[in-house]
Amino acid sequence: MTQPKGRPPALFPLFSDVDTLPGIGPKSRAALAQLGIERPRDLILTLPASGITRRRIARIADARPPEVVTVAVTVGRHHPPTVKGRPWRVHCGDGVGDLTLVFFHPRKEWIEAQLPTGARRVVSGKIELFDGLAQMVHPDHILREDEPALPEFEPVYPLAAGLTRKGMAKAAEAALTRLPHVREWIDPQLVAQRGWPDLATALRRAHDPQSMRDLSPDAPARARLAYDEFLAHQMTLALVRREKRRLKGRPSRGDGRLRRAVLDSLPWPPTGAQRRAVEEIAADMASDRRMNRLLQGDVGSGKTLVAMLAALVAVEAGGQAVMMAPTEILARQHARALEPLARAAGIRLAALTGRDKGDLRAQLLEDLAQGRIDILVGTHAVFQKDVHFHDLRLAIIDEQHRFGVAQRLELSAKGQVPPDMLIMTATPIPRSLALTQYGDLDISILDEKPPGRQPITTVMISDQRLDEVTARLRRVLDQGARAYWVCPLVDESENSDLTAAEARFQSLRAQFGETVRLVHGQMPPDQRDAAMADFAQGRAQLLVATTVIEVGVDVPQATIMVIERAESFGLAQLHQLRGRVGRGTGASTCLLMYHPPLNESGARRLTTLRDTEDGFRIAEVDLEMRGAGDVIGTAQSGLPRFRIADLEHQAGLMAVARQDARALLDRDPALESPRGQAIRMLMWLMSQDEAIRLISVG
């Protein structure tokens, strides 16, 4: 295996092919590859995931089945199967009690050699009761009495077909011998304060746990290794961040005139969180470094205004701003929401999506290039080749978790003088994940709702009470209320959602008449816009919808939301959906209609939602229930795959690692000090090769 330029020779043995280890042949090599293990380095970072405690008992009668035990027995008679498909049974005993060993399809020679009648053997495995008799199916170990005793605790590695536990443990042991001596890269104070062992000791202990306690994320060895992984990752993010900041931006300073005009036009003052976020953004934009900031806002926290004020900084400075949304619907919605604000500021705002074609589009592009448009809102169409700005100073990206670090870097490469970047996300994500995925960005958080909002009353109700729900709906609609009715996510295919939504629409229309509208993603855009507009302006009172209304829809007069088959939605999605109500000063209600019986996960999601409206709290529960990868999305999210660290349980360490990484780079930009050198070693060890290249530019 060729070693990349710059990798310290001391690490070569760890990065050679895994089959250079003794005892690893082509078969094991293939099996290990299934686990993503290709080099000895991968082996040392693949830790036991769980463990088995095997109690040693003196007599069979001492077992408390079902239980994994080790016990000495005398082998009795063999009972080979008389009927095909039946197991081979071997009777054993210890003079007092009996134990039957059960084997499916054993090789005759093997089993007779392993368990000769009359011999003494130590067997270890799970004892179960079968028809009141003790039996052990496929013992994990069969030993002679003179063989070394089995340890009471046995680590369990992740296994793939073709690998045995023993084989894994041996391979890991062999790989560990290739670990060179390395200088400590962790801050000595942190090491002392947490009582962490050095790398080699930590690895040895992590591979040789003595009890379940040693496997917990808090065990010093595992905590240290998790921190190492976080630190390497955060070093990379810190380097990427530095690299981006190095990209000179142009300072955009406004006189505040346009921002004031917008604020004066609003009936309410900005919240403290909005004010803070705008200040942070304006300060970034005023500096001569490029802004790379993430604006994270809970539902209904008022991100739109913040985005608009940011855009106005660019316009006040004589430039333009662009805002990009992930979908056509969202882009249109943003444009609609920003339009009145643009009017108040007396500036020109235009929307551009894939839908725009022909002369209109050509005219729009011309206006944009001439600087006659100040703010452009759209889908990714705004970044097409033929779209030229007169003077683009700010790009706002409403991303919904769609981009990873790599994509962000790519985007920022667009344009000659790359604009400041503001990334907005409407889904609160737990801090640990934010630091993982967005560690290269600075973060502003909107965690405060505009004043005057009343808590949303959230109720769980069985769909067997559908009639009560519609009766109640009739009463409130008669009083002039506006309501959403969200149809279930039947399965992955959009068509079946559609059928469900259409069927529900028909039945509600039969009951409530003309005031019901339907929106779904496959409607012609004009019809969809018309239905939305009818609802927003009060010409319709009940909007039946699929999840297209999940984000961005803002109709403050809507106060009721019914979510059908609520248990079929994820937590974050439910939170977003519910966020469509409770956006005005009226009291709002959300009915989570479920189809009984609820399973455990469904129940937990719905009760969590019922009990809190705090998106950040909900995000934590979501993370706990689903794990990091699922919360952020698939591999394309840019979320790194940690081998050891556990984001759910070691989130605190991530924050420490981020701080340490940034401080380290500030003090030692080229990583030349002894500790800097050690950090380089860590980064090589963790395969952060790309990032290492960014160091030298330091």
Ligand SMILES: Nc1ncnc2c1ncn2[C@@H]1O[C@H](COP(=O)(O)OP(=O)(O)OP(=O)(O)O)[C@@H](O)[C@H]1O
């Ligand atoms: N400071 C404020 N005081 C009162 N109302 C506000 C304030 N800021 C925004 N609003 C109003 O709150 C509502 C929600 O704002 P906005 O649509 O910007 O939320 P959002 O953060 O985009 O939410 P979501 O992600 O849920 O769509 C809008 O009707 C907006 O006019």
